Amino acid sequence: LESGPKRSAHPKSRTRTVIAKVPELPEIEALRRSLAPELVGRRFESFWKSREPLRQPFSVSAWRKLIQGRTILEVRRRGKFLVLDCEGGGALLFHLGMSGRLRLLPQPAKPERHVHWRGWLEDGRELRLRDPRRFGLVWAGKAENLDRACPLGRLGPEPLDPPLNGQVLMCRAQGSRQQVKAWLLNGANVAGLGNIYVTEALHLAQIHPAKRVNQLTGSAWERLATAVVQVLEEAIRCGGTTLQDFQDGKGRPGSFQYRLLAYGRAGKPCFQCGAPLRDLRMGGRSSVYCANCQR
DNA sequence: AACGAGTCCTGATCGC
DNA sequence: TGCGATCAGGACTCGT
Numbered sequence: 001l002e003s004g005p006k007r008s009a010h011p012k013s014r015t016r017t018v019i020a021k022v023p024e025l026p027e028i029e030a031l032r033r034s035l036a037p038e039l040v041g042r043r044f045e046s047f048w049k050s051r052e053p054l055r056q057p058f059s060v061s062a063w064r065k066l067i068q069g070r071t072i073l074e075v076r077r078r079g080k081f082l083v084l085d086c087e088g089g090g091a092l093l094f095h096l097g098m099s100g101r102l103r104l105l106p107q108p109a110k111p112e113r114h115v116h117w118r119g120w121l122e123d124g125r126e127l128r129l130r131d132p133r134r135f136g137l138v139w140a141g142k143a144e145n146l147d148r149a150c151p152l153g154r155l156g157p158e159p160l161d162p163p164l165n166g167q168v169l170m171c172r173a174q175g176s177r178q179q180v181k182a183w184l185l186n187g188a189n190v191a192g193l194g195n196i197y198v199t200e201a202l203h204l205a206q207i208h209p210a211k212r213v214n215q216l217t218g219s220a221w222e223r224l225a226t227a228v229v230q231v232l233e234e235a236i237r238c239g240g241t242t243l244q245d246f247q248d249g250k251g252r253p254g255s256f257q258y259r260l261l262a263y264g265r266a267g268k269p270c271f272q273c274g275a276p277l278r279d280l281r282m283g284g285r286s287s288v289y290c291a292n293c294q295r
Numbered sequence: 296a297a298c299g300a301g302t303c304c305t306g307a308t309c310g311c
Numbered sequence: 312t313g314c315g316a317t318c319a320g321g322a323c324t325c326g327t
Contacts (some may be wrong), residue, residue: 022320055303055323080321098320099305114305133304135321151322178298187322195320283299285320 023096025159025192026235026256028080031102035127036075038104039084042121043071044092049138050116055097056137056150058117063140066090079155079191083146091143092119093150097135103128155191163229164190166221173213173221180216180224181209181287193228195285196263197235201227202287203262208294209280209287234259262288 023031044067049058070086077083082102084092094102107124117129117138129138139150147153157168172189183189184198193201202209204227207220216224238256257264261271266279270290280287 055321095321097304097322131304132306133320135304154322176297182299185321284301284318286318 022098022194022196023080023100024194024197024235025077025080026232026238028077028082028096028192029236032075032077032082035082035102035104038125039072039075039121039127041071042123043069044119044127045069045122047117047119049118052116052134054116054131054134054137055095056139058138059140062090062142066142067092067140078152078158079187080194081150081152083143083152085143089142089144091141091146093137093139093141093146093152094129095137096129097131097133097137099133100129100131100136103130151187154188156187156189158191159193159228160232164225166218166223166225169225170216170218170221173216177212177214179209179282180207180211180213181282181285183213184228185285190228195287196260197228197231199263199288200231200261203289203294204231206293206295209282209289211295262290264288 046068047063066088067084067086067090070088070090072084072086074085075082076085080095082094082096084094086092094100096102105126105128107120107126109126109128112128112130114132115128115130116134116136119127121127129136141149156172157164169190173183176183178186181198181202184193184201185195187193199209201224205220205223207216207224235256238259262277265277266286266288267276269275270277270293273290273292275290275292277288278291280289
């Protein structure tokens with residue numbers, strides 16, 4: 001396994017470390033685990049929002065009616081969404097987009113740039129959403145309306161609960177001729193997969209990212225399902241390191257970036273066969289793969 | 296109707 | 312050293 005800074009192909013260019021910055025399913029799961037014991041049983045007392053819009057408007061009346069003063073019963077995750085279910089049927093939903101960070105801060109908390117939403121618990125602690133790119137969202141409403149009001153309703157099955165199997169994937173891909181990379185990135189097919197994990201899973205499963213889903217065999221689907229589960233579970237274990245940060249407030253990174261086999265390694269040797277990994281541009285996204293191992 | 300392209304956004308990094 | 316161009320990508324909308 002590789003660790004530490006990575007040197008790019010050009011000898012004179014500066015070294016740089018590849019760090020997975022985008023919050024993905026494992027990071028949201030780690031976040032959920034760290035927040036649940038702190039939030040369950042508590043109530044929000046007040047909130048603040050910035051004037052700059054996020055991906056979806058935040059309803060102040062829904063907040064007052066359904067969230068404010070209501071006991072938080074559960075903190076759950078659906079794909080990359082985090083849901084706080086409140087007593088009385090209200091739900092507070094977060095999505096971190098690409099650059100979102102959600103942290104529970106002690107009082108008083110220091111000001112920062114790009115903070116778009118803050119909610120204060122009765123004890124004064126602050127749940128803070130910081131999101132420079134504003135691809136994220138915070139939404140308040142009835143839990144029963146989540147599916148209609150939010151993209152959550154269009155999500156495919158959770159990859160880990162229960163663990164994906166090849167049969168399920170193959171059935172869901174019926175009638176599609178999409179490239180497997182694009183198909184996996186669509187949350188309507190499988191919830192919560194981003195570019196990093198799709199790249200990794202395809203590499204582990206030894207499947208070419210441009211392969212059409214209607215051309216995948218049953219055993220390829222099985223390998224793919226197993227690989228998705230494996231890479232997510234390993235990342236959750238690594239994300240457990242990040243979990244500590246939310247509690248002690250020190251910004252240590254997770255460790256999964258050191259376990260990447262393909263993502264961010266274009267031009268470097270495949271760990272399996274030694275051939276240089278290639279970078280294929282698909283729909284503006286990079287897809288690193290091994291031309292030798294992934295067919 | 297499925298699929299691919301374009302869109303939003305800012306910070307980090309790149310090349311000149 | 313400074314500055315503009317490019318890249319990153321989740322999930323939407325839109326056109327074909």
